[in-house]
Amino acid sequence: MLKDAGIGIETYDAISIEHLNPEIPAAFSHYIFTSKNGVRAYLKNRKEYHPLPDELLCYCVGEKTKALLVEKGLKVVKMANNASELANFIINKSEKGPFLVFTGNRNRPELGNILRQNGISFREIKGYETHLNPHAFKREFSCILFYSPSGIKSFLTANKPGNSIAVCIGETTAKEARKHFKKVWIADKATTDAVLDKLIEIYPTLAIT
Template identity: 90%
Template sequence: MMSILSTRSLDKTQMSMLKNAGISIETYDAISITHLNTEIPTAFSHYIFTSKNGVRAYLKNRKEYLPHPDELLCYCVGEKTKSLLEEKGLKVVKMTNNASELAHFIVNESEKGPFLVFTGNRNRPDLGNILRQNGISFREIKGYETHLNPHSFECEFSCILFYSPSGINSFLTANKPGNSMAICIGETTAKEARKHFIKVKIADKATTDAVLDKLIEIYPTLAIT
């Protein structure tokens, strides 16, 4: 029997979707997030969010004297991040599937900021490096911290679902990749996965549901890969 692991907890609807597809899965949270108290500078009206956690950090720390949401122009990574921003009444100028793609979009646009980038303690440097190399003015503000939650598993999984590079790092702290296939939420996560896993697949969209869709799609072939 094939064993599948999700490095993020799934809700009842998602678990039901997999059950209906005949897939049994084990889940755990490979990482945890702490949102920080931080002072948001007032001189920016162009915000960059690379995850929902950055949005939540902004919402936790925004003050009345900050620019009104109507005055903010937001750039973000991922559909879920975009949905959360719009749900909170913020205007999204551009959404991309990864940070590098977003950075290149900004470089090629006439609007040059300056930008305020909401980051965590383990953010990858891709976006900042590209903006810096192209003379784009920005400032980073750390709004949250990612903590690894390593857990050792006795079995080798046929397939492991990953949602961030940090999740991969957490899993590998206590386990070996073996011959497992990694299904990743996006290219940034896949880039990290390829350093350790021989077989790597990427979801068609950067959402948890899309990761599960990819699992369901390839599940019949897992036994022979």
């Protein structure tokens, strides 16, 4: 996509994921996944005495998370673009859980805060850890693509924002980017391809300036 648009790009892994082995309680039939890594933690650690896939009701953030759940035969009640949107859907739904939330060590607090403030019963289980993988660059980029707040923190550990423009996968990532970057764009959808589409859309403006 970028080659056809005449855009040069450099990539690196800003974070690494370590999957854990949590003990998943069997008493829940409503699961919340905020990322594919949470789904993988569940799949890796589920036991035969847990609810069968067709007995689970899943709520998730992101199209890729939903796609993985569906691929594994799990029923998705709601897919939202970010955690706040998902939490607001749940508090307005007649079914109030309790919910089991699969999280990482760097998850944003919005979902838990909203559920807690509205009296929704839930339990969080840490299924993975996100580790920063800083890398120093000797140049400044016109534009930097970010897919998570952790990616931003990793990049800024070894680099300065300078005059770079940030293109983010969603509002949660953009919220972190606005703390450091003067100009922030958000993809129209929370997908990797949509981030690239947004870069291609704004690139002519970048080239002119």
